[in-house]
Amino acid sequence: MPTxxxxxxxxxxxxxxxxGSPNPDDAVVVKGWVKTVRSSGGVAFVQINDGSTLADLQxxxxxxxxxxxxxxxxxxxxxxSADGLLQESPGRGQRYxxxxxxxxxxxxxxxxxxxxxxxxxxxxxxRELAHLRPRTNTFGAVARVRNAMAFGIHQFFxxxxxxxxxxxxxxxxxxxxxxxxxxxxxxxxNRLPTQDGQVDNSVDFFGRPAFLTVSGQLEAEIFAQAxxxxxxxxxxxxxxxxxxxxxxxxxxxxxxxxxxxxLDGLAQLAEDFLRSIFAHVLATCPDDLAFFNRFYDRELIAxxxxxxxxxxxxMTYTEAVNLLQSSGETFQFPAQWGSDLQSEHERYLTENxxxxxxxxxxxxxxxxxxxxxxxxxxxxxxQTVRAMDVLVPRIGxxxxxxxxxxxxxxxxxxxxxxGLDDAPYWWYLDLRRYGTAPHAGFGLGFERTVxxxxxxxxxRDIIAFPRTPRNAEF
Numbered sequence: 001m002p003t004x005x006x007x008x009x010x011x012x013x014x015x016x017x018x019x020g021s022p023n024p025d026d027a028v029v030v031k032g033w034v035k036t037v038r039s040s041g042g043v044a045f046v047q048i049n050d051g052s053t054l055a056d057l058q059x060x061x062x063x064x065x066x067x068x069x070x071x072x073x074x075x076x077x078x079x080x081s082a083d084g085l086l087q088e089s090p091g092r093g094q095r096y097x098x099x100x101x102x103x104x105x106x107x108x109x110x111x112x113x114x115x116x117x118x119x120x121x122x123x124x125x126x127r128e129l130a131h132l133r134p135r136t137n138t139f140g141a142v143a144r145v146r147n148a149m150a151f152g153i154h155q156f157f158x159x160x161x162x163x164x165x166x167x168x169x170x171x172x173x174x175x176x177x178x179x180x181x182x183x184x185x186x187x188x189x190n191r192l193p194t195q196d197g198q199v200d201n202s203v204d205f206f207g208r209p210a211f212l213t214v215s216g217q218l219e220a221e222i223f224a225q226a227x228x229x230x231x232x233x234x235x236x237x238x239x240x241x242x243x244x245x246x247x248x249x250x251x252x253x254x255x256x257x258x259x260x261x262x263l264d265g266l267a268q269l270a271e272d273f274l275r276s277i278f279a280h281v282l283a284t285c286p287d288d289l290a291f292f293n294r295f296y297d298r299e300l301i302a303x304x305x306x307x308x309x310x311x312x313x314x315m316t317y318t319e320a321v322n323l324l325q326s327s328g329e330t331f332q333f334p335a336q337w338g339s340d341l342q343s344e345h346e347r348y349l350t351e352n353x354x355x356x357x358x359x360x361x362x363x364x365x366x367x368x369x370x371x372x373x374x375x376x377x378x379x380x381x382x383q384t385v386r387a388m389d390v391l392v393p394r395i396g397x398x399x400x401x402x403x404x405x406x407x408x409x410x411x412x413x414x415x416x417x418x419g420l421d422d423a424p425y426w427w428y429l430d431l432r433r434y435g436t437a438p439h440a441g442f443g444l445g446f447e448r449t450v451x452x453x454x455x456x457x458x459x460r461d462i463i464a465f466p467r468t469p470r471n472a473e474f
Contacts, residue, residue: 007031011052013086013096022086029083030057030098031106033135036118037074044071046100048080051140054287058089058097067103076118077109077135123461130465130474138295141288142462145281146450152280153233153254153446156273162229162256167216169235172208173424180240181211182249212237217255217441218371218428221404224257224439225431231256233446243469245458248447250467257441263373263386263403266440267359270390270399271312273444274357279308281453289453297455303393304453310356317363317384320345323353337382340367341389346396356393363387370414372402388442395452401442408432 008028012021022028032050039045042063047056059082061071074080084100091097111117116132126133133139154164170184186205187193193200201209216232223230232255240247256273258266282289282304293300315323324335324345329352333342341360349358365374365383372385390399405411411432415422422429447462460466465474 007081009052010048010050010055010057013057013098014053014055024086024088024096026086027083028086028098029081030059031081032057032079034074034076034078034080034109036076037071039071044068046071046074046080046082048082049135049140051134051143054137054141054144054291055094058091058094059084059100059103060087060097061100061103065100065103067100070103070105073105073108075109075111075114077111077114077116079106080104081106123458127460127466134464137291139461141285141291142450142454142456143464144288145285145292145454146462148281148284149277149450149453150233150446152277152284155280156276157231157256160229162231163223163227165220165223165227165230165232166234167213167219167232169213170206170210171213171219172206172210173218173428174211174214180238181214182237182239184210184212214238215253215255215443217257217443218425220255220257220441221428221431221439224259224441225435225437228259229256241469245460246448248459248463248466248468251459251463252446254444254446255441257404257439259437259439261403261440262438263361263388263440266401266403266442267312267314267361267388267390270388270401270442271357271359274390274392274398275308275310277449278304278453282308292454292456296457299394300453300455307357307392312357312359312390313354314359314361316361317341320349320358320360324348327353338364338366341397343396346389346391347393350391350393350396358391359388360391361386361388363389365414368402370418370420371404371411373405373407374410374414386440390442392452395448398449398452399442399444401440403438403440406432406436406438408436 006029008022008030010030010032013028013030015021032048035047035049035056037044037046044061046059046061048059049056061068081104082098082100083102084098087097087099089095089097115129116135126136134143174181193203214236216234220230220232234252235250236253237250239249258269289301318337320341321335321337327348329348331344335345362375362384365385368385368387372387375384375386386403388401389397392398405414408429411429412422447459450462451459456462460468
């Protein structure tokens with residue numbers, strides 16, 4: 001018989017008779033949170049969930065159970081512990097149930113105050129209850145898919161010999177050159193120290209302005225120039241006042257950097273990567289994906305399966321613009337060379353023109369970051385860079401990357417054109433002075449990828465505690 005400290009996860013109980021799982025008639029201990037309680041003819045049926053699976057487990061508590069009087073105290077949201085015998089269930093829609101021998105109330109939940117009753121709540125309402133929403137079916141499923149995808153990402157890179165590195169969250173450099181950064185300071189904002197009419201940054205904690213990172217890319221390049229194949233997976237921050245369903249101020253990025261790699265090799269890595277992580281989540285979260293497919297996006301599973309099976313199309317930015325201009329479609333933002341592709345353009349290419357994921361390469365240098373490698377010879381006489389975006393149906397861009405500029409003189413020229421002071425980047429330039437080598441890397445926004453894999457419409461429902469303009473609750 002299990003000791004009081006042991007418990008079996010509901011997920012394992014529902015896969016009884018599998019290796020390592022309990023068998024019918026085994027004594028088990030389960031713990032979880034009550035969803036519903038109902039009584040019939042001297043028998044109570046208590047439905048609980050412990051977060052390990054979408055499915056609930058039914059406890060059958062008969063009148064001869066010594067703790068049967070406790071059933072009257074059980075309400076939605078309270079936590080309990082039960083031990084009993086695992087039995088095959090005669091009820092529809094459930095394979096196993098527990099015939100309870102002992103029952104313990106661990107933590108009550110006042111039904112007059114507990115906000116999550118057994119009904120469907122709006123996602124907007126649940127955002128106000130971020131501390132409780134993981135107990136709902138939707139957010140429990142999001143958490144499990146997010147977990148599976150994170151594991152699949154690490155597994156993909158580890159199996160290919162990449163090293164996982166941790167880049168700094170506090171940094172003095174702006175990897176994107178966009179300036180939308182959060183300041184990290186210990187200065188008293190009510191009494192800022194000044195010198196010659198300017199804020200005296202020398203007395204700040206780091207003795208200079210410091211910020212929350214917008215990307216780990218530049219630091220990852222350091223390790224790629226020594227370890228060859230590396231990746232980061234960590235939080236990043238953007239101080240953009242974008243109050244949309246696609247933007248967060250704090251989110252997680254996956255950023256591999258690969259030495260001795262050109263853009264073609266990077267594109268193949270990105271294609272293999274997406275197919276791998278979507279195949280992993282399809283294999284490990286079938287019940288959760290079926291839930292999202294039923295309630296949020298009826299084409300979800302078919303879309304994920306099609307990406308896993310597809311060969312990605314490749315085209316240049318110039319070819320993409322020509323296709324859009326000759327399509328006969330009326331776009332809100334007409335496609336023209338020199339302007340970034342809009343979501344409507346990306347979706348048209350993947351959904352209408354090609355019918356599968358598309359990798360667009362060789363963008364105009366004027367719309368891309370300073371670190372992207374300038375093409376040696378553009379046939380049209382227009383300067384382009386070795387950049388790529390991976391586009392998928394339904395959302396458009398999911399990965400952005402490039403071959404990095406390894407030539408010192410060209411990099412310095414690009415930085416000057418972008419108005420960047422190269423002094424803070426002295427170490428980045430040193431990488432081009434000492435043993436420079438071709439290398440490439442990409443970035444994948446983790447939340448947007450989980451959003452795509454679940455069919456959820458708002459990115460604030462993909463991360464546990466969303467950070468958005470005027471919202472830093474919890």
